[in-house]
Amino acid sequence: MQISKEKKEKISEQILAYLFSINPKPVFTSIIAKEIARDEEFTKKLLLDLKKKGLVSQITKNPKGTEYLKRLRWKLTDNTYVLYKKLNM
DSSP: OOHHHHHHHHHHHHHHHHHHEEEEEEEEEEHHHHHHHHHHHHHHHHHHHHHHHSSEEEEEEOOTSBBOOOOOOOEEOOOHHHHHHTTTO
């Protein structure tokens, strides 16, 4: 089953809105997927697309500096946060 480009954009907007609401806290892909009620792999694909556009940043290390092997955390880039903040004022 194929999801239209418009629907993918709407879901991506939901991801960005969620990340804005919890900023600056980085969050795991699984938590984002649960929050927007989507599959983890699909959510990861959308997050990687958002990363290519420069809207989100990927965190690959835990707070102690150890590299994650299978998990990724995400947060909004500073520029994206500023833009969202202007839109919500």
